Every structure is written in C-alpha cells, then in structure tokens.
Amino acid sequence: MVKEIKGGVCAPKGFRASGVHCGIRKNKTKKDLALIVSDVRCAAAGVYTTNLVKGAPILVTKAHLADGYARAVIVNSGNANTCNANGVEIAEGMCALVAQSTGIPADDVLVASTGVIGQTLSLDPIAGGMAELVGTLGDGSTAAAEAIMTTDTVKKEIACTFTVGGVTCKMGAIAKGVGMICPNMATMLCFITTDAAISPEMLQKALGADVKDSFNMLSVDRDTSTNDTLLILASGLAGNGKICADGADFRAFRRALAFVTTRVCRMLARDGEGATKLIECRVEGAKSKKAARLAAKSVVCSNLLKAAMFGADANWGRVLCALGYSGAALDIGKIDVGFRSAAGVLEVCKGGAGIPFSEETAKAVLSADEIRIEVSLHDGAFGATAWGCDLTYDYVKINGDYRT
C-alpha cells in the first residue's frame, strides 16, 4: 500500500534540506541554491540526459556516484553551467564548498545546475550563500523545491509511505522542469530520497526500469535538455531488511518509486511552459510495450494536437496522424479514440473512421484542465501512458525572450 504523505525529500528518515537566495539570480525574492543532506552515507543512483551536450555538473555527479554512494546534493538555478570552458571546475568547486561547510567528503556530494546555457557560472555567490544554506538545513524540502525552479510556476514535491517486509519506509522527491522537456532517460531535475535499505545495484536497477514508464513518457516540447538529472538517495534508516535482490521487497520498492515518479511527471506536465492543461494519453491493445509507448508519446508530443487541446477542439484526426507517424506498428482500421475529462467522455473515432459527436459535449469535455486521450489499438495486450500539456500563446511568450 503506497500512501501519499507530506514532507517531500525530508519525509524519509535521515534527510535534511534547505534552499536560499545566494545571488546567481538578480531577483532577490527568488531562491537559487538548494541542498539536500543525509545523516548517513546513502546508496545512490542516477540517470541523466542522453543529449550529447551534457551540463558540466552531470560529468562531476557521474564521477562522484561511480562507487554507488553519496550523502548530499547541491543544486543551483539561474545558470545551467553548460557549454562553458570552466564548467567542470565550477561544478567541482560547488561540491568542495559543501565539503568545507559540512565535513562531507567532496566525492560524496552530487551537483546539478539548471538555467541558461553558455553563460559562465561564478562560484562567488555560491560561496557567499553557503553559511546560510548549511545553517538552515532542516525540514526544508519546500525551500529546496523552490530554489530549483526556473520558469516553473508551482513547486513540485511529493512523498509517500510504503511497506517493505512489514517495515514502513518513506520516499520523497522534489523536481523542476517546464521547458526543454523531452527526457530521454531522465527529466530536467528530480531528486528522490528514501529511507528504505537497498543496495546501490538494486537502486540503479529500479531507477533505470522506472524511467521507461515515467520520465521517458513525458514531453512538454520535445527538446531534450542538456542537464536532465534524476538522482535517488537511500539512507537505509527505515530498518527494513536490505533489498539486495529481486523479489517481493524489490517489487514493493518499485511500486513506491513508480508512485512518486508518475506523480512527478504529472506535476511537470501540468506546469509545462505556458500550459493550461495536463494531457494524458493512454494507449491500450498494442502489439508490444514498445509500440504502446511510441504511440502514446507521439500523441502528447504533437504540436498540432497540443494546440487543438488548448483550443478545446476535438480534432481527433491529429491523434490518428500522430499515431501514424509514431513508428509504432498498428492497424489503422482498428483504432478507437476517445477524450475523457471530469466533464465526461467523448467517443470520436471507431475502427479508424470518424463517428458523429456533439460539438457541445466536445467543448465541455475538452475545456477541463486535465484531458485523457484514450486510444484502443485492438492489436494486442500492451498498454502505456504518456504525459504532456497544451501548446499556448504563453509557451511562445516565455520562450521568445527567455534570456532577458
């Protein structure tokens, strides 16, 4: 039984967090530096962007995670520290600052950055803010979640309890990401903590398997970021028998992880740049899991479909079009399509051809702020879900002048 609770990354035993404004951003009311620290050394795992252009922090985090353990994560917003000649030096410098202030070895500190690409990041404001950042460490999941926001309009935080071998464990996460979102092995930034005891190998296995159905099924704009980073730290303080192999305990852990990551994906999609609606596409009856994923993701990625959802226009031809170029094997003549929201259900296509529907009902169903597109391929037993958002005037506005 996975159950939602409050507390974010500080809900699991052993974790403290904080978030402050240190001056990377000019706006003094906007926090720009976050820290998550564990009381004990944690098993840790990560997945990262597949973009060939990788933020320097990713290179440093990978090196520090090579042994499967970590104790802290430092994150700044306002600058991606990417495509800068001194990027690795700066990222190492951030870890060294945490080490000096906390006594945690620098190679147990992970680092991530988000913001504009190609502008040199200075260590000065980070060094200046370190005393406050470390001094305020505590129940600061919300402050940390705020400090990693860029054009996010809401902070993303989630936590849950679950049971492993009769022992209650907790898991929590903070995340950010609104544009340049088409994760491929990870989203922009997401940090997960848990007090479950689990080996680094099983933690990496769980994370790697989970993203296929969570972050990799999410798209705001098909632009895979250079800084995508998903990290998980497991303190082991819950007291469960350490998960070192497949089995019921590992499955329980996987279910909790899926609960957290799926909820984060929905939060990210709903707050996509300029978005007014969460768009969820559920594909059933696919020939293979791969076909189901390709089909569902293609639908939520279509600019045309996204603009139609913004306009509450039941232009289902765009769903079929997106299915058709998805690369998924499918039989067009068998496809059923419907739209579902809190306002009702609208069947629009049966066996690949249009069926009559009420434009009034269509407007009502599609005016909700959460739309589910239901696709039945009648071609097999596999399903998948993808998340995205509508394409709006505000997406264009936000991205027409991001740097200034």
Added chain:
Amino acid sequence: MVKEIKGGVCAPKGFRASGVHCGIRKNKTKKDLALIVSDVRCAAAGVYTTNLVKGAPILVTKAHLADGYARAVIVNSGNANTCNANGVEIAEGMCALVAQSTGIPADDVLVASTGVIGQTLSLDPIAGGMAELVGTLGDGSTAAAEAIMTTDTVKKEIACTFTVGGVTCKMGAIAKGVGMICPNMATMLCFITTDAAISPEMLQKALGADVKDSFNMLSVDRDTSTNDTLLILASGLAGNGKICADGADFRAFRRALAFVTTRVCRMLARDGEGATKLIECRVEGAKSKKAARLAAKSVVCSNLLKAAMFGADANWGRVLCALGYSGAALDIGKIDVGFRSAAGVLEVCKGGAGIPFSEETAKAVLSADEIRIEVSLHDGAFGATAWGCDLTYDYVKINGDYRT
C-alpha cells in the same frame, strides 16, 4: 544554367491548369478545386507521406501511377478525404469525373486532397464544378495554386528554364503546406511539371534522390501529414534526347529539379502557420551527409529555438542543445555557431563555448525576416541545409481552433 521564369506548372510545353470554387468550402471567394492536364501522356513519378495513416487519394494515385505514366492531376482543398470509410471510392470518383469531362482514361488521372481529416467528402460539389474546371483549363497555374491553399497565406508557384543536351527545357511547380509539415519523403502537396523528355524510371530516381535534400529537410511543426504528396509529370515536348540513364543530361535535370524543390521548400517554410520568419540552418564540416542532415533538421525543428527566433533572442544554447540530441555524431568541443541575416553576421559560439557578443547587434541580425543559422562542426567534409520557421502566437491561434 537554371533560370527562373514565370508561369508555374503551365510554363512547360503541353500543360494547362485551372482552379475554381466548387463548394467543398463554404467561403465562396476561396477556390477549392484544381486541375492540371497535359496534352500528351507523361512519364510521371511520385513520393508520398510515410505516415501509416495515409489519405485515400494517395492509395488511388499510387495505383494509377503504377505504370509510370499519367496525364492529369485533380486536387481539392477543404477536406483531406482521410480516415473516412468511403475514401477510396470518393478518390476514384474524382478521377472518373475528370475522365468523363476530358476523355483522359481514369487510370491516367492522379488525385490529391488536403484539409480536415475524418470528415466525409461528398462528390456532389466536385461533380457540379467539373464543367467550369475543365472549361477554364488554360494558363491557370495561379488559379490552381490558389485552389490548393488551406491556411496558406500566399500561393506557392515557381518555374525555370534549363538546358538538356543543348535543348531548352522548362519545369514548373505549385505547392501548398503550412502546418502538419515535417515531410518524410514528400511535403503536403507539390505538383511539378516539365517538358523535358525522361523515362519514368529516371524521373522516379531523380525525385527520390532530390527529396532527401529538399522536402525531407523542411519542418514547420514536426507533424508528418497523412496526405503528403509530391508528383512530377514530364511531357517530353521540349524535344531533348530522352533521358534514360545517368549522365550529363540527368545531372542537368537534377539541378533544375533541385532549383525548383529548394525554392518551394523555402516558400513553404516562410509561410509556415503563424510564421514571421524563414529559418535556414546550414551545417558544414559534418562526418557524413547523414550527420549533416540530422544536425541541420534538428535545429530547425526545435520549438525552443523557433520561439527564440520569434523573439529575436540570440539564445544559441538552444542550437547546441538541438545539435546534441539530433542523433548526429559530433564533437561538442569543436562546434562554432553564428547567426546571419540581411542585417549582418553574429558569431555566438566557438569551440562549443560562448563568446561575447553585442546584444544590440544580435537584436538587429535576428529581427530580419530571414535568418540563417550557420553551424560548423569541424569534424568532416559534409554539409546540409534545412528550412523551418519561427514559432509564434499565431501558430497556436491557427491550430487551437482549426476545424471551426
């Protein structure tokens, strides 16, 4: 020597065209039916969408083109005749109507449709308009170009002269396409005529090779249409020695074809839905032709880059980001990026890292209505060019309520 001339599809010897309003569209001032007819049977070739959802007209056109010859093309706008149970019947009916009115065998008539997907297309208005359509056949390339427009704001027409074996030949084209543009073996609709004598086999070979560097390098919104159709008809009336093999004559024909298709691609990109700017990305120094194409197309496809171009924002990190996820093999540390327009040149990135530039110059360069993004990979000898447009409020507006 390829030289631009007037006349569109009627410039080459033997071709007549017309365009009328027959009533598929409610707006009586908008033409919705076009016809191109050759005085003689033509060698003909086509390439079509790779979308698994294919418009019924494509199935009929493929069948009628199976023998490599054709004499006429009928095209309607306002309805794509796609995802309808009776689509093939209607498309065959359109060819039969042309046959009845002109005496051309129905299987020498090709057919294409463009407009909304999934609404039944009635033959009635087409039958009613046939007398006027055939009666006005003549120097009507412009009328035909107008009749195939959907949300296009300008008609697309081009013609040129070229020389094959000392004989002057002509080639002309009309095209349409503004949204759902990410051709994959063809664009929305483009019809090319030529009076050069060439075998069907060499014509198909020329067309298939050409699209790799023309229509397949064009994207407005990454949505590959269900009805993409590119057709070419060669009357042979120019009197050149028939091109039946590779050689100088075939190369001359290929150069003329590339002139026409490249010009059409630029017209389509410039008139992309809501676009205010033509974005051209030129990639040089790639390891392979494939890498060059992947890299150039990825840049013009990026929503983020497109929005930045709309805002005249020199956010070159988005160019690097798009190159990084393009799938092209490249060495980030060697990449140079610059922006060029009629207002000047702006170097922004050298060796994968930012260089200082004047924001004033940047605004001036990027405020032009035609922007060239120049990428040097310094990694090989191959180059490619891709075309796209900016992402604007109007794209969202046009597509938020397309059907009504």
